[in-house]
Amino acid sequence: MLAARETTDVLILDWPGDCEEAALYSLGRALLLAGTQILELDSRELAIGLKRRSTGESSILLYDATPGGAGHCLELMNLGRDWLQKAGQILRGTPDHHAACRRACLDCLLDFSGQFDAHRLDRKKALQLLEGGLNPV
Ligand SMILES: [Zn+2]
Numbered sequence: 001m002l003a004a005r006e007t008t009d010v011l012i013l014d015w016p017g018d019c020e021e022a023a024l025y026s027l028g029r030a031l032l033l034a035g036t037q038i039l040e041l042d043s044r045e046l047a048i049g050l051k052r053r054s055t056g057e058s059s060i061l062l063y064d065a066t067p068g069g070a071g072h073c074l075e076l077m078n079l080g081r082d083w084l085q086k087a088g089q090i091l092r093g094t095p096d097h098h099a100a101c102r103r104a105c106l107d108c109l110l111d112f113s114g115q116f117d118a119h120r121l122d123r124k125k126a127l128q129l130l131e132g133g134l135n136p137v
Contacts (some may be wrong), residue, residue, distance in 0.1 A: 009069030011077055012051065013060040019129060021058065025050055025117070026126035027087070028060040029109050035062070035076045044113045046072060084134060091127040096135035 013031075015024060028048040036043045044065060051061045063071045071118070076083050090108055092098050097107050104110050104121035 006067045007069065008064045008067065009071060009073040010061060010063045011073035013062065014053070015057070015129065015133070016110065017057070019048065019058060020122075020125055022120055022122040023125035023129045024058055024060060025120045026091075026109060026122050027129050028062065029114050029117075029121065030087040030091045030123070030126055030130070031060065031062060031076075031083065032114075033090050033109070033111065034083055035072065035079075038076060038079065038083065038086055039072055041072065043111055047113075086129065086134065088130050088134070091123045091130065093112075100106065110112070121127070 013028075015027075025048075028050065032046050032048050033043060035041075035049075036046055040109060047063055047065045049061045051059045053059055062073055062076070064072050093101065093108050097105075101108060102122065104118060104123050108123050109121050
């Protein structure tokens, strides 16, 4: 077994309720893509994962992929709602895209760094999760 330890910047987004993994993971990918577009970064400069909390619920873990951290997570956190709305735009896309794309495609969530986890993507469930958070009933 090989192991390494690196210090980096991390942003943990707790999402209340019992969320489906595909929805949460896809929302994480959308937040990553939105963040890298806003900050004009390569999408490989940020990474995501899901983290199980002690309550059994999961959180989105977003971190700088650069060893030592580059401060991108803090910049995104400070953007707040603009960042979340950009993620929503990526998930929804154009009306044609929204009607045609079932889980993920190259126009929304699929990119080079996310291709190996394509089976975990479901943009419609992520969009429901995000819109529910942005527009609580
Ligand atoms: Zn798509």
